[in-house]
Amino acid sequence: MPAPTALRVALLGCGVVGTQVVRLLTEQADDLTSRVGARLELVGIAVRDTSIARDPVVDPALLTQDADGLVARADIVIEVMGGIEPARSLILRAVASGASVVTANKALLAEDGPTLYHAADEAGVDVYYEAAVAGAIPLVRPVRESLAGDRVERVLGIVNGTTNYVLDQMSAYGMGFDEAVAQAQELGYAEADPTADVEGYDAAAKAAILASLAFHTRVTLDDVSREGITSITADDVAWAAKTGHVIKLLAICEVTPDGVSARVHPALVPLAHPLAGVRGAFNAVFIEAEAAGELMFYGRGAGGAPTASAVLGDVVSVARHRVLGGRGPVESSYAQLPIASPSSTITRYQVRIAVDDRLGVLAQVAQLLAENGVSIEAVRQAPESSDDGSTGIAHLVITTHSAAESALAATVAAIADLDAVQDVTSVLRVEGS
Amino acid sequence: MPAPTALRVALLGCGVVGTQVVRLLTEQADDLTSRVGARLELVGIAVRDTSIARDPVVDPALLTQDADGLVARADIVIEVMGGIEPARSLILRAVASGASVVTANKALLAEDGPTLYHAADEAGVDVYYEAAVAGAIPLVRPVRESLAGDRVERVLGIVNGTTNYVLDQMSAYGMGFDEAVAQAQELGYAEADPTADVEGYDAAAKAAILASLAFHTRVTLDDVSREGITSITADDVAWAAKTGHVIKLLAICEVTPDGVSARVHPALVPLAHPLAGVRGAFNAVFIEAEAAGELMFYGRGAGGAPTASAVLGDVVSVARHRVLGGRGPVESSYAQLPIASPSSTITRYQVRIAVDDRLGVLAQVAQLLAENGVSIEAVRQAPESSDDGSTGIAHLVITTHSAAESALAATVAAIADLDAVQDVTSVLRVEGS
Known part of the structure; x- marks a missing residue:
């Protein structure tokens, strides 16, 4: 079978992340073509309302309300619409018709990821989801592939930027919880209704995905015990400092003698621990593996451009699987820039x-x-x-x-x-x- | 073509890393079989001297001095012998005969990596080398794959554990350079002849590999400007602290208006920078990418077990390419452990x-x-x-x-x-x- 010269890409959703995906697909078009070995052609963008004003990078002619029809004519479907339905049905339809899927949808994966992975396996296509956990931080690929010959024992993650920002402000300036949340809202780090973040729901969804990935076990949101940071006081933070700790909201996944445990709660972290230095809205995931020892992955866990970067990395991977059958590196010297003196x-x-x-x-x-x-x-x-x-x-x-x-x-x-x-x-x- | 039920694995070299590779191949045999979809059968271990006493995990019957003959009957060749020759010839022979290769050989890749990658591309097989840069830290895969839809602008790496340990001791205890090196030698963090580490040669080799990878450009050891830490004094370290910095030996790779620049030298790093907190013999690589923003990867950069973990991750990847044509995730729930209360x-x-x-x-x-x-x-x-x-x-x-x-x-x-x-x-x- 000759390799295709172009792959048809469908985008579902065009919010903050979707717009940045369009931008990267456009601006990096030539590089992407070299990396994939075929052109990535954006054939349509499914949105709820085609009349909303959008970033100029989005070609209005590509917008459609017919997501089903769009999915039917795509080789690769990028789902950044969020929520359970219609995202799940659209992904399952894409997979059934032989398309590869890239999704950033943590809620869906935490609730029903295994259904999607199983459908992809049956159909012999990819479902990739690097952007669903810790945004731009490469985590899914390292855990699934780089550690495939090792045994992950424990995962400790700062996977919610809003709560990390709030706790960081409390720690740095002695602020109370309410004051720190108000400031985070003002700066756009927290939603008007911060419940999903401060009560740990967002972190719990990511904990479910991380635990499934690290321990090759079906862990859903219901399996994760969850406690938020709303009861943390300025006093707690001050006492933590006195005893050489900082308070962080952690997603903790580990293998215990009783099985897999996944939980989200505030915890005291010793100042010398690498997670203690993770400031502001950054995310980090600390992994203990049997042979590799301690690893940490750090970066931006949210935001349009960082999340889009993770989505595009997945798009290149699934696209290359379609073009090259997934064979290893294309020779890594195609850019061949000069060497500076x-x-x-x-x-x-x-x-x-x-x-x-x-x-x-x-x-x-x-x-x-x-x-x-x-x-x-x-x-x-x-x-x-x-x-x-x-x-x-x-x-x-x-x-x-x-x-x-x-x-x-x-x-x-x-x-x-x-x-x-x-x-x-x-x-x-x-x-x- | 039916998928093979076993893949023949040849190991070249059986030192500290090789022994740990044998251990993981043995202890994780069942998990590896599930992950690959075929059994990994170690068919031989090429060594210079078959009579040396080795770890009991190494079956003496597998040892051979006939590396050429071993390579000829392998599907996957793991090269952990180090040095330029005969490693290069053996890898090229393996590739020419259609085998996939996993190597941890930073010296060879820094000197002549592109020849190997090109040969692999011609033959349609994989040459993977995650273990060659920063040991256990997943770095090659994230940069090559996760950031494939982004543009790396700059890489700052603490990629030599010996020098980081020495500088860390100088910084923490006010030690002089000689005293810190002597202590590192006593603890096994530095060789009897520490030149390759303290003069920055080891870091320079890794800088060449990192720059090639990040910028898709052929960068060899000769292109890297290099300065070691031998001239750093206790006074330098003290003054760095007074001005809010720590001194780290950095490998720096960046795209400048004049082209790709790769250099290794001691540098002042602000205390608030994530690299400043990398203590002891740990490694970390900090990456600035256009869309992803700031990322950092942290972990053990050397040692038998950590390096073997990285090697095995690559072995699983190349093995799966041979079995499944590289198609995405095998359903991630094969372990299916119970969920703990x-x-x-x-x-x-x-x-x-x-x-x-x-x-x-x-x-x-x-x-x-x-x-x-x-x-x-x-x-x-x-x-x-x-x-x-x-x-x-x-x-x-x-x-x-x-x-x-x-x-x-x-x-x-x-x-x-x-x-x-x-x-x-x-x-x-x-x-x-």
């Missing part, structure tokens, strides 16, 4: 200099930086002292804004030549800011 | 109680815990105070060892009934320790 590197620097401890030295140094086009972000000056008092030397620590390596090197050479400079003690790059 | 959950608790501030109360509370079989890990007692002095109330914070939820609930009920107890203020679980 090391001297063209642009980054920030911190330069530490030992100078004579007298007036005017900083001005001379600053002048040289300016002459070489290197902008100063911060300066810190400290006189050196010994047991006998001042040594007549001061340490100057200069942090720059981004600068080219060549400009920095020229500056450092000129600084070293100044009479008042004893020594350029160290030059270090600053990364990750 | 929530009341059987065993975890640690922190119980906070408001009690009369007088002698003997703690003894009464401790007695009740003991009667219910709940063991105390720590107690903290603090009298409450108001502006007028003592309120006559004290707060008792008790952290328990692991206990069953039912035992804890019974204990809390009994504590609440004590005359001296005003209020059980909160009961929180402690996780992640």
Whole structure:
């Protein structure tokens, strides 16, 4: 059978995530074609109301209210409409007609995922759902594939950004629960009705999906015990800190002697644990596996673009299965960009200099930086002292804004030549800011 | 073509990683068969010397010095011998004869990966290498597949555990470089000759692989600019802390206007950055992608069992491609473990109680815990105070060892009934320790 030159893609739903999916399909069209080995052709977008004003990236001619008809003429169906019905019926219809499915629908998967997976197995097609747990964080693929030769023992997840933001604010600023929720609502991190988040329903759905995945067992929402964060007080958070902990809402999935346990509740996490450092609306999933040991996956758990990134990754995988029969890597050098010269590197620097401890030295140094086009972000000056008092030397620590390596090197050479400079003690790059 | 009932697996090399691969293949044999859909049969282990004493898990009858002959009769070849030759020739021979290959050989991939990938593409087989970068951390699969619909902009990696351990000790205890290296050697985190690690050669090889992968471009070791940590002083580390940073050896891969840049050097990382919290010999790779935003992958970057976990994940993937043509998920419910009752959950608790501030109360509370079989890990007692002095109330914070939820609930009920107890203020679980 010759490989197809184009695959017909149907999109069900065009909200925040759907719009970003359209954007990526459009903007990355050429890259996607190289990666898949065939063109991905968006043939229609099923929406409830075709008259709503949408982002200009969405071609109004593609909009349709006939989701059934759209599914019938697609090779790949992307479901980002959410909710149980009609999403479930549409996915089952797609699978039955031989289409591959990519879904971000955590509610549906938590309630009835196994029905979908089973239908896909029967039909010999894919149902992929990376975006349904922890948004942009690659998690389904690593657990299902990378750990396929290992045994997952335990999963601890911060899988709800809203509650993590609320608890983080309580912890950082001593806020009460209500105040922190109000602020999260104002910033768009929490819904007007925050129940699904703060009562742990959203996290429980993800716990069900994670437990099913990690332990190859059918776990549904009803199997997950759930407790939200509404009873957590500023006092609880303060006492947690006093005993070396932070409070996080965790989804916990583990294998116990009695079977698989999945639960969601607030918990004290020791400050030294990697999950303790997960701030704001970020998500992270910590996995303990028998051979691999401790793993953590961190990133944005929600939002249009991050979720769309996860959806598109799945689309490429299912598309490649249709084109290549799933065979491994296409040679990974198709982009073949040039290699940049090391001297063209642009980054920030911190330069530490030992100078004579007298007036005017900083001005001379600053002048040289300016002459070489290197902008100063911060300066810190400290006189050196010994047991006998001042040594007549001061340490100057200069942090720059981004600068080219060549400009920095020229500056450092000129600084070293100044009479008042004893020594350029160290030059270090600053990364990750 | 009917699916095979067994796949012949050849192992090249039987050191620390190879031995753990044999162990996992043996211990997880049944699970692997379910996941692959065929039995994985280890048909031989190529070693240089068949007479060396090995772990009992290794069947001496499988050992052979005839690597060529072994490769010729395998469906899947696992290469964990390391070095450029004969590893490269054996892999190319395997690929040419239609076998799939899994390798953990970072030196070979950094020097000549594209030759291997190209050969695999020509032959229509897989060459997988998850274990070659950051050991157990799933990274290759997430970058190649999960981010296939996105654009990676930048990769910052702590990819060498030895140097991270050394820098971490310098930072935590004010040690000098030599002292920290000596300690790392004593604990087995550093080789007797630590050059490959501390001079950044190991990290540079991984940077080449990461850059090739992230930017679909041929980047070899020669393209990576490299600087080790040997010049980092205790003073540098102290000054970094003063300015709100830690020093980490980073592998940095990015797309610049001039092309792909890959470099390895020590860098100041702001304390609030997720990479700053990566302690000891752990590895982590931080990725910035256009749509997904910031992602981080954390775990053990070396060691026999973690590396073997990554190898086995790849083995399952390539094996499934041979059995199923790579089609998506096998229904994920084959294990079908029972679901444990929530009341059987065993975890640690922190119980906070408001009690009369007088002698003997703690003894009464401790007695009740003991009667219910709940063991105390720590107690903290603090009298409450108001502006007028003592309120006559004290707060008792008790952290328990692991206990069953039912035992804890019974204990809390009994504590609440004590005359001296005003209020059980909160009961929180402690996780992640």
